[in-house]
Amino acid sequence: MADFAASTMDFTKVDFTKLQAKLSKELDEERYQHTLGVMFTSASLAMAHGADVQKAQLAGLLHDCAKCIPNKRKIKLCEDNHIPFSKFEREHPFLLHARLGAFIAESKYGVSDPDILSAIVWHTTGRPDMTLLEKIVYIADYIEPQRAKAPNLTAIRRLAFKDLDECVYRILKDSVEYLEQNPKDLDTTTVEAFEYYKKLHEKTEEMNS
Numbered sequence: 001m002a003d004f005a006a007s008t009m010d011f012t013k014v015d016f017t018k019l020q021a022k023l024s025k026e027l028d029e030e031r032y033q034h035t036l037g038v039m040f041t042s043a044s045l046a047m048a049h050g051a052d053v054q055k056a057q058l059a060g061l062l063h064d065c066a067k068c069i070p071n072k073r074k075i076k077l078c079e080d081n082h083i084p085f086s087k088f089e090r091e092h093p094f095l096l097h098a099r100l101g102a103f104i105a106e107s108k109y110g111v112s113d114p115d116i117l118s119a120i121v122w123h124t125t126g127r128p129d130m131t132l133l134e135k136i137v138y139i140a141d142y143i144e145p146q147r148a149k150a151p152n153l154t155a156i157r158r159l160a161f162k163d164l165d166e167c168v169y170r171i172l173k174d175s176v177e178y179l180e181q182n183p184k185d186l187d188t189t190t191v192e193a194f195e196y197y198k199k200l201h202e203k204t205e206e207m208n209s
Contacts, residue, residue, distance in 0.1 A: 037144030
């Protein structure tokens with residue numbers, strides 16, 4: 001997990017209107033609209049599950065702040081700023097928008113909160129034993145209102161407001177099944193996350209049987 005310093009942020013001074021205006025210049029229109037959807041969905045999930053709503057909003061707003069940077073530049077920026085990444089990520093550089101996004105959120109948008117930065121890092125692949133905020137942003141990215149192509153989306157959206165762990169399991173299950181069609185595109189972090197949440201799912205099923 002990325003090692004972020006303790007937060008010194010004053011959330012009462014976060015101007016979301018200014019942040020959105022700044023971010024809108026860095027993303028294409030479709031990505032920006034998706035970002036707003038993730039921000040609002042993250043806030044809604046935070047309300048439902050007792051998380052910090054402002055943190056969820058900010059993580060949702062900035063989760064894709066590096067998404068529209070060309071892939072070759074993503075690699076160069078990571079190298080120039082000593083952001084570690086794997087061989088798999090070098091071969092699949094679109095994944096780098098998560099690690100690079102956390103760096104940009106901190107350096108360009110002034111986000112110092114470690115919970116928010118880690119939620120940005122893991123919003124694409126997930127990881128075993130995610131924090132509450134990490135789960136919220138991971139799920140929000142998958143279910144936000146403009147998403148339409150993912151399988152079982154209606155059921156997953158309903159589940160998101162009832163049981164985060166089970167919802168993460170269902171998303172990872174569908175994601176792994178999809179990626180297994182092209183095994184070279186399946187990264188180990190997603191597999192590890194799936195195995196972790198699969199065990200939680202099986203344990204819950206056993207307890208309820």
